Amino acid sequence: MSMIEIRRKPVGRSIREGALEFSIGQEELERISTSFDRYAITFGLYKNQSFQDRVFPFGVIPRVIGRWEFDTIEKGLEQRVAALNCFLADIYGKRQILKDKVIPEDFVYASAGFMPECDGVVPPKGIFSHISGIDLVQAKEGAWYVLEDNLRVPSGASYPLIARKLVRGLSPELFGPLPVADSRDYPRMLLDVMENVNQGGLNILLSPGRYNSAFFEHAYLAEQMNIRLAFGSDLTVEDDFVYYRDVSGKLLRVGAIYRRLSDEFLDPLEFDAESLIGVPGLFRAYKKGNVAIINAPGNGVADDKGIYYFVPDMIRYYLGQTAILKNAPTYLPLVEKDKKYVIEHLRSLVVKDVSEAGGYGVVFGDRLSKAKLDELKSAILREPRRFIAQEVVDFRDLPVFRGRRVVRRKADFRAYVLYGQEIKVWKSGLTRYAMDHGSMVVNSSQGGGFKDTWVLYR
Amino acid sequence: MGAISLNKADNLYWLGRYAERALVLSDYLYRAYDRGIGPGNEDEGQSAVSEFCQRLGIQTKFASRADFLRHFFLEQETPYSMAWSVKKAYENGFVLRDLLTNEVFAYLRMGMNTIESLRNPDFFEIKDVIDYLYAFWGSLDEWVPADGASIARWGRLSERMEILYRFAERERIKDLGDKLQRVFFILDLPVQLDWEILNGDAIAAVTYLNGLFPAAYGTGGRDDEQGPL
Numbered sequence: 001m002s003m004i005e006i007r008r009k010p011v012g013r014s015i016r017e018g019a020l021e022f023s024i025g026q027e028e029l030e031r032i033s034t035s036f037d038r039y040a041i042t043f044g045l046y047k048n049q050s051f052q053d054r055v056f057p058f059g060v061i062p063r064v065i066g067r068w069e070f071d072t073i074e075k076g077l078e079q080r081v082a083a084l085n086c087f088l089a090d091i092y093g094k095r096q097i098l099k100d101k102v103i104p105e106d107f108v109y110a111s112a113g114f115m116p117e118c119d120g121v122v123p124p125k126g127i128f129s130h131i132s133g134i135d136l137v138q139a140k141e142g143a144w145y146v147l148e149d150n151l152r153v154p155s156g157a158s159y160p161l162i163a164r165k166l167v168r169g170l171s172p173e174l175f176g177p178l179p180v181a182d183s184r185d186y187p188r189m190l191l192d193v194m195e196n197v198n199q200g201g202l203n204i205l206l207s208p209g210r211y212n213s214a215f216f217e218h219a220y221l222a223e224q225m226n227i228r229l230a231f232g233s234d235l236t237v238e239d240d241f242v243y244y245r246d247v248s249g250k251l252l253r254v255g256a257i258y259r260r261l262s263d264e265f266l267d268p269l270e271f272d273a274e275s276l277i278g279v280p281g282l283f284r285a286y287k288k289g290n291v292a293i294i295n296a297p298g299n300g301v302a303d304d305k306g307i308y309y310f311v312p313d314m315i316r317y318y319l320g321q322t323a324i325l326k327n328a329p330t331y332l333p334l335v336e337k338d339k340k341y342v343i344e345h346l347r348s349l350v351v352k353d354v355s356e357a358g359g360y361g362v363v364f365g366d367r368l369s370k371a372k373l374d375e376l377k378s379a380i381l382r383e384p385r386r387f388i389a390q391e392v393v394d395f396r397d398l399p400v401f402r403g404r405r406v407v408r409r410k411a412d413f414r415a416y417v418l419y420g421q422e423i424k425v426w427k428s429g430l431t432r433y434a435m436d437h438g439s440m441v442v443n444s445s446q447g448g449g450f451k452d453t454w455v456l457y458r
Numbered sequence: 459m460g461a462i463s464l465n466k467a468d469n470l471y472w473l474g475r476y477a478e479r480a481l482v483l484s485d486y487l488y489r490a491y492d493r494g495i496g497p498g499n500e501d502e503g504q505s506a507v508s509e510f511c512q513r514l515g516i517q518t519k520f521a522s523r524a525d526f527l528r529h530f531f532l533e534q535e536t537p538y539s540m541a542w543s544v545k546k547a548y549e550n551g552f553v554l555r556d557l558l559t560n561e562v563f564a565y566l567r568m569g570m571n572t573i574e575s576l577r578n579p580d581f582f583e584i585k586d587v588i589d590y591l592y593a594f595w596g597s598l599d600e601w602v603p604a605d606g607a608s609i610a611r612w613g614r615l616s617e618r619m620e621i622l623y624r625f626a627e628r629e630r631i632k633d634l635g636d637k638l639q640r641v642f643f644i645l646d647l648p649v650q651l652d653w654e655i656l657n658g659d660a661i662a663a664v665t666y667l668n669g670l671f672p673a674a675y676g677t678g679g680r681d682d683e684q685g686p687l
Binding site: 039162205216229231234248 | 461462463464465466467552553555556557559560563564567568571609672675
């Protein structure tokens, strides 16, 4: 067992996580906290109808994933993302999977993420999900489950990236003897993804603006990739080509856009006409193949919580393989036998509204009053397509400092899978933890904190 | 990184103006306050406060010199206060984080955090804010490409010149004007400062200076006196 010791006054006794043991000094904790504030490593929250740009709570003890464990996760993620990309190409192409009745048509066409505008559109090099954020949890007995696929605008990679940089600076001696995979290559991987599909011109990171929760991330990734961060008003479309307009009025061709805004806001001419943060004409330029959009519009159909149920079937259908990573046991009320089970066992299940994200629309049956439970039952019976239900996976608690005390909190793990010339999994990831004891809601938008993820290479 | 959009140029220019405003005003504030220190200097101190306000076109009356100091150092809602200027610099810097880099932006952040944490206008603690602002300017040259840094410097020089005009201290105008001319050279802008205007009436000179950005690019001017944020 390797022992990580950061000297001076240790906080409590040593703390074990994975194959490593940590002993951390109060002074170091304070220095890390100061650094987070110094660099304004923030994740904004909307609370009481106002925007609060709060420093993202950082749990200094990382999640540690052993080499063999991560090898399996990596293979499973590559497989999953390959299948999801096949699915997107198929859904906006021949729709063979629907014709073969592997997935019911209704599930696709009724999905809020399905965009008829994308029908027949093939993105550059046929890649739909360039950056996939796959949320996993580890159950107490050690098995990993996929909880959710995020194929639209998954955020969060910048936080473990900069946290690692700060911890490396604070305790450089740790990283000599410890076999922790280097995570500094994320910006390079991301840039390779952009270059791979760039249609000629600048790479741009398109941000909705400074009041987006993850604006820190937008700026940091743009800085690290040395590409321009732009807002919608910085871009213009002429003759179906996208340009960045500089201060002198000169137009510079844009070849790839890493967009950090949702599909509906991308282009007011095609989608939400009220959008002030999009770029008029962008979708047409994309359809003509003049610019790559990362991730491709329309991906929401594949990360729909209802479609998630079918991912193991997709893997079998497109790749002829058995899924390496398991889904959490899931029920679809739209399927008659599942509906019966869900209604009968609602108290022991977690129910998710498929149209919600960020931890919203998630209810645990055992925390509802009788009246609320009945209300939920009625809603499920009335709109079965709107919900999925899952067995509650009792996932692992991880150690977190609360002042000088070490407490344990539920945590998930968002892995980042990048699809450039090939599909690669970043050897780190965002571990999010719940702020309150017993809570399973780890989402950053719900006030959760984060940890770095250390992947061991031996 | 090359080309900068009009939005970013605007933010850079105003970042420069607000960061410089905080620096220059802290100096003038201290001078005004200092004139009243010592026995028998109360009247002199009061007239220094009045003169300071008059130069900036501010009508507010202050019950005491301590109130005056608190107002101009720490009141976050008061234009021309140091806290307000630092906050505006921070807000402009926030949307430029990618361009400024994390290292440069950190000095704005620390400056803002420090001034927000102050309960009293303590000159020694204010000095920390000033140090952060100077560190910001120094690191800007170190980390930010020449075009971006030069636009911020354009704002910086314009702000300092405006305040010098307001306080009728023209000795340094020539030097600052020469520096501004070099900024135009770095930015490859065909602008020759009109010294006849700069050496003439102060209001005309300030109006002329403030009209240069971003008209010098040929993209039209702004009529938003306080900048974009």
